[in-house]
Amino acid sequence: MSWFKTSVTGEEPQPYVEPESTPRVKDPSIPNRMVVDKAANQPFLAYKAYRNKQEKIHNEWLERQKIRQEKIARGEEVGPEEKDPTEPEEVGLKGLLKFFLYLVVFGALAGKLLTGSYTWNYESRMTQLKSFIPTDQRLFSESTLAKFDGSVPGKPIYLAIDGDVYDVTNGKAYQPGGSYHHFAGVDAARAYGTGCFKTHRTHDLRGLTEAELRGVEHWKEFYANHGQYKKVGGVSHRPINPASPIPEHCKPPK
Structure with a gap:
């Protein structure tokens, strides 16, 4: 161990010299010099070889350009100008696209x-091409909307939430017997907030708490952004008599 010997005797360690048997190759940067053919030198050797090859190609191109210019000077016909094959390619807008x-x-x-x-x-609606195709939307009356509840085979199934009508035919849960069939053919906006699916099949949102109103807004966004359910129009509701009683909650507070 040279470092141990130095610490004991104070002598400078001898520089490391590669054995004569170590394979060597020509140094491409310095003529008449041989360098050790080891892994650490390979990147430098390969890069220098690449540069030499590029320089040769460039010089050949310059010679062809010189010949071309001489032909032009003599009035001879020449082909299209050749691009320098060693010129770096620039990545423009087309390349980025x-x-x-x-x-x-x-x-x-x-x-x-x-x-x-x-x-x-x-x-989401952004991944569905049909979302960007304009469609003719219509205004439904409550009685007309009720005809699209899935009871007629082959007829689409519509539901409404807070006045917006959506085609939910692709949803199995909205088919007759499905878990969400009670939403079909009606604007049951109140039920989306309260969870009273059987008794709150109405658009009347009076008396809902802030949390329940947020629930309604959540489901409105759900249908608006869904990839399979397309908005087909709106529903015209009869005005709600403000003196009429507010629908009772299916789970009254204790």
């Missing part, structure tokens, strides 16, 4: 492979 396109396509294919969905099972 192409990169992002490849990124989106790769992400979609990966999602299809891993989750079975091109959108990684993310469903």
Whole structure:
């Protein structure tokens, strides 16, 4: 151990010298010099070899350009000007757009492979092309809306929440016998806030607490942003008599 010997005797350690048997190669930077062919030197050797190759290609291009200019000076016909093959490629707007396109396509294919969905099972109105196609929306009366409750086979199923009507035909839960069928054909906005699905099938929101009103807003956003349920119009309600009693809660406070 040279460091141990130095600490004991005070002598300077001898510099390390590679054995003569160590393989060596020509130093591409310094003529007539040999360097050890070891892993630490490989990146530098490879880069210098690359630079030499690029320089050779560039010089050949310059020679072709010189010949081309001489032909032009003599009035001879020449082909299109050749681009310098060693000139670095600049990534412009087109290159960036192409990169992002490849990124989106790769992400979609990966999602299809891993989750079975091109959108990684993310469903929203933004991922549905039909959401951006203008549709003719209509104004329903309460009696007309009631005809779209799923009782007629082949007819779409509509529900309304706080005046907005949505097509929920694709939802199995809204089919007859489904757990949410009580919402079909009616504006049951109050039930979304109170949870009284049987007794609060009404749009009357009087007397709801702040928490219950937030619940209604949550479900309004749910339908507005859902990928499968499309808004088809609105419903015209009869005015609520302010003197009429407020619907009683199905779970009155104790």
